[in-house]
Every structure is written in structure tokens, then in C-alpha cells.
Amino acid sequence: MKVVSVEHAVAMIPDGASIMIGGFMGVGAPERLLDELARQGKSGLTVIANDACLPGKGIGKLVDSAQIARLTASHIGLNPIAQQQMMAEKMAVDLVPQGTLAERIRAGGCGLGGVLTPTGVGTVVEAGKRKIDLDGKSYLLETALRADFALIHSFLADYQGNLSYALTARNFNPVMAMAADTVIVTAENIVPVGVIAPDHVVTPGPLVDYLVANG
Amino acid sequence: MGEIMDAQTIIARRVALELRQGMLVNLGIGIPTLIANYVPEGLHVFFQSENGLIGTGPIPEQGLEHPLLTDAGGRPISALPGACTFDSATSFGLIRGGHVDMTVLGGLQVDGEGHLANWMIPGKMVPGMGGAMDLVTGARRVVVAMQHVAKGKSKIVKKCTLPLTSARVIDLVVTEMAVIGFPGGRATLIETAPGVSVADVVSNTEAELIVPAAVPAMAI
Numbered sequence: 001m002k003v004v005s006v007e008h009a010v011a012m013i014p015d016g017a018s019i020m021i022g023g024f025m026g027v028g029a030p031e032r033l034l035d036e037l038a039r040q041g042k043s044g045l046t047v048i049a050n051d052a053c054l055p056g057k058g059i060g061k062l063v064d065s066a067q068i069a070r071l072t073a074s075h076i077g078l079n080p081i082a083q084q085q086m087m088a089e090k091m092a093v094d095l096v097p098q099g100t101l102a103e104r105i106r107a108g109g110c111g112l113g114g115v116l117t118p119t120g121v122g123t124v125v126e127a128g129k130r131k132i133d134l135d136g137k138s139y140l141l142e143t144a145l146r147a148d149f150a151l152i153h154s155f156l157a158d159y160q161g162n163l164s165y166a167l168t169a170r171n172f173n174p175v176m177a178m179a180a181d182t183v184i185v186t187a188e189n190i191v192p193v194g195v196i197a198p199d200h201v202v203t204p205g206p207l208v209d210y211l212v213a214n215g
Numbered sequence: 216m217g218e219i220m221d222a223q224t225i226i227a228r229r230v231a232l233e234l235r236q237g238m239l240v241n242l243g244i245g246i247p248t249l250i251a252n253y254v255p256e257g258l259h260v261f262f263q264s265e266n267g268l269i270g271t272g273p274i275p276e277q278g279l280e281h282p283l284l285t286d287a288g289g290r291p292i293s294a295l296p297g298a299c300t301f302d303s304a305t306s307f308g309l310i311r312g313g314h315v316d317m318t319v320l321g322g323l324q325v326d327g328e329g330h331l332a333n334w335m336i337p338g339k340m341v342p343g344m345g346g347a348m349d350l351v352t353g354a355r356r357v358v359v360a361m362q363h364v365a366k367g368k369s370k371i372v373k374k375c376t377l378p379l380t381s382a383r384v385i386d387l388v389v390t391e392m393a394v395i396g397f398p399g400g401r402a403t404l405i406e407t408a409p410g411v412s413v414a415d416v417v418s419n420t421e422a423e424l425i426v427p428a429a430v431p432a433m434a435i
Contacts (some may be wrong), residue, residue, distance in 0.1 A: 024266040024287030024303070027282070030368070042400045050303070051343075054289075077342020078289070086341065098265065099307030099349035106304045119311060119352045122382025127342075155283075167300055169283040174302045183262075 001161040003211050007061030009184050010036040012210075015068075018046040018147040020105065020176040025051055025078070028169030030153040032212065034061045044069045047103070048147055050098065050172050051075045052082035066090065072145070074098035078147045084138030100142050104173060108142035109178025114143040136180060137200045154203070157187035158194070161208030162201040170202070176204045222391035225408055226252045227386045228233035228435040230319055230389050233358055234260050241265060241310065241350060243320040244288050250319055254308050263315060265306050265346045270298025273313035287346065309364075310346065318354035320347060322388070323362040326374045327422035329384035329397035331359055344380065351381035361389035369421040371395065371402065392416050394433065401425055406433045 010033060013019065027074075037045075038061050047068045053060040062068050063082045072094040075155025076082040085091035096104070103115045116139035118127050130141040152173045155166035163185060165173060177183050185208050220228070223246050229251035232241065236359040242248055251262060262271045264286045271286065272293035280284075282292035283435040294300075301309075307316055316433060334344040353359050361370055371388065376423045387405075388395045393416045403425040407416055413430055 004288040075345040097348040102303040181226035
């Protein structure tokens with residue numbers, strides 16, 4: 001794991017990259033990395049995230065400056081700009097049930113090809129998917145999701161990359177930290193190794209490639 | 216009685232009577248959120264917020280909000296002593312895995328068989344389903360809390376014309392006019408709201424409604 005500046009971290013991300021971004025309505029989102037992505041003007045991004053947040057907040061910052069070509073999310077209804085871009089076909093949007101999104105990312109990070117879920121059976125969500133009957137119940141085969149980069153925000157990070165999270169800011173961060181080729185982390189507090197007790201580490205250090213320095 | 220209640224209050228108070236000791240309950244956005252204000256005294260239930268919390272408490276007073284503690288709509292909430300937090304995969308494992316005893320959601324349409332549509336109006340409103348599909352598919356009991364009529368049209372329809380939220384049939388719909396259940400997959404009037412007649416309910420319901428010989432009033 002390397003400690004880098006926020007400028008250096010974002011410079012590694014090419015235009016057109018696929019990025020998983022932690023956070024739920026901006027809570028637990030890596031805001032400094034999002035600000036820097038906007039400042040460096042990265043374009044044509046494929047973003048996988050729970051929601052489109054609000055204009056000017058979280059992933060909404062990337063929506064504001066039309067940097068996202070394709071968004072996979074469970075909900076964009078609270079961001080009118082994201083709705084407009086989808087309706088105008090300026091941003092392709094794949095809407096995925098929230099639990100399915102979490103499991104597809106988890107599968108991607110855990111070496112699974114996908115998951116079987118009952119969610120979406122008998123609805124428009126099943127279009128184009130394989131339906132599998134097991135023991136008298138129907139499931140959809142939902143494939144795994146991975147990305148080039150995961151941008152993660154934690155509460156505590158140590159210099160070996162061990163992470164812990166706070167309250168509802170945990171959300172998608174731990175599953176995304178498993179499912180990308182390169183994992184970049186911001187933290188509310190960076191602490192010496194050993195401060196986070198082994199039992200309180202949620203994301204194991206070896207998963208983290210870059211920790212963004214604070215200050 | 217003498218007390219005049221608005222539609223949302225009637226709905227929230229009636230749904231609250233469905234709560235049972237020790238239940239794990241997920242409340243959706245809108246009218247369902249109000250139910251937490253009417254938990255019967257002495258009853259302890261656990262409220263889940265699907266962004267990763269069991270043990271949500273009241274909305275904090277101004278100045279006491281914590282930026283990392285919000286509900287699924289991103290609004291500040293509090294956590295009661297004994298609350299616990301978890302990631303989104305665990306949160307939806309709880310929901311899909313049948314560990315959530317009851318969910319209460321808003322609705323756009325409920326049909327005569329108990330199917331729910333509550334997540335999009337094609338060409339008009341495409342916000343995404345968020346957690347609704349998982350909740351309706353996985354929660355042990357699904358209660359829909361919504362107004363009976365919108366823009367002069369019954370929301371309890373013969374057949375949903377909007378995209379369904381799940382193939383799974385809901386258990387109960389509570390409106391400001393009535394409580395309707397779906398035994399045997401057929402809409403059945405269970406209770407009427409105070410001051411509302413059976414004929415009022417029937418005339419405001421597009422779906423065919425089975426009306427038992429005696430229909431009690433809501434005990435709110």
C-alpha cells in the first residue's frame with residue numbers, strides 16, 4: 001500500500017475508466033476524490049454506485065459536469081440533473097435493485113460468476129436474464145460486477161490499509177473494496193498501525209492499494 | 216371521537232396497530248416513515264434503515280445531527296442504545312433472507328390480486344427501484360400505506376397498469392378509507408375508517424372488493 005496525494009491518486013484514473021464509488025446519498029462517499037475527478041475533468045466514466053446523490057454532493061458532482069457515460073445504480077430519483085441526462089440519453093443508466101447491486105458487487109469481489117436472486121422475477125428486471133428454477137422457486141441469474149477502480153471512504157485507516165467505518169457511512173464501501181483492480185481510499189482519520197483492533201477491522205489492509213494523505 | 220385526523224395520520228395510526236413485540240420492521244419513505252411516531256406504548260420493535268442500521272430512533276433535534284448517521288433518504292436520524300450498523304450486502308441479506316418481519320411501503324397502484332406497483336411511471340418518473348423490489352420480495356409481511364384515491368382515480372385497481380415491484384402479492388393495504396387484505400388472492404374489505412361507509416369504500420375502489428357481512432371500523 002502507498003500513501004499518495006489526492007492529485008496523484010486521481011491522475012492514475014484514465015478517461016473512460018470504470019469506477020465503483022462508495023456512499024449512500026453521499027454519506028460515506030469519498031468527497032475529496034470526487035472533487036478532484038471533477039477538477040481534473042476525467043470524462044466518459046462508467047460509474048457503479050448506489051445512487052446519483054444530489055446535485056453538488058457526492059456522485060452528483062460528476063453528474064453536474066456530465067463526466068459519466070454510463071451509471072449503474074439502484075436509485076437516481078433525488079437528482080433531477082441525472083434524471084434529465086438519462087431522459088436525454090446523455091448518460092446511459094442501468095437501474096438495479098439495491099440488494100441485487102450489493103450482491104453483484106460482492107460476487108465480483110469474491111470470485112463468483114454471479115448470484116441467484118428471487119428479486120425482480122415477474123418484473124421488467126428479468127428482461128434478458130436467465131431464469132432458473134430450483135426446488136420449486138424461481139430465481140434470476142444476476143452476473144458479477146467488477147471495476148477498474150474502487151473509490152472508498154472509511155472512518156479509520158491505518159498505514160497498512162486496514163479500514164473501519166462509522167455508522168451509516170459503511171454501506172457499499174466494504175463490498176466495493178473487494179471488487180476492483182485498484183482500490184483508492186480516503187479516511188476521516190489516518191491512525192498508526194495497531195490503533196484499529198484486529199476485531200474492528202472491516203476491510204483487510206492487503207485489499208487497499210492507495211491511501212490518500214489527509215491535509 | 217370528535218378528533219379530526221388527516222389522511223396520513225389515519226393511515227399511520229392504523230398501520231402501527233400491525234406492529235408486534237420484537238418485530239424487525241423496515242419503513243419506506245413518505246407515509247410509512249410516520250408510523251414510528253405511533254408505536255403503541257410498551258411495545259418494543261426494531262426499525263431497520265436499509266442503508267445499514269437496525270435501531271433507528273427519532274429525528275435528532277437541530278444541532279444534534281451526525282453527518283454519518285442518516286436514513287435511506289439521506290436525512291439525519293438517531294440511533295437508539297443497542298443499535299447496530301452493517302454494510303449494504305448484509306442489510307439486503309436481512310431483507311431478502313426473510314429476517315425482516317414486516318415492511319411498510321408507499322404505493323402507486325395495488326390491484327385486486329394484491330400486486331403492487333410503486334417504483335416507476337414509464338416516460339414520466341423513472342427514479343429507480345432502490346430497495347423496494349428486494350423488500351417486497353423478501354420481507355415476511357408486506358403492508359402498503361397509501362392514499363385510496365389520487366387525482367380522482369382509485370389507486371386500488373383491477374389490474375396494475377404500471378410496472379410491478381414484485382410478483383409477490385402483498386398482505387395488507389391501509390388507506391385513509393379502509394384496510395384491505397388479500398386472502399386467497401382476492402381483495403377483501405377488512406375494516407373501514409371512522410366515518411367512512413362500506414359503500415364509500417366500494418365506490419372509491421376500482422378493483423372488485425369482497426365485502427363480508429360485518430365490517431368493523433378501524434380501532435384508532
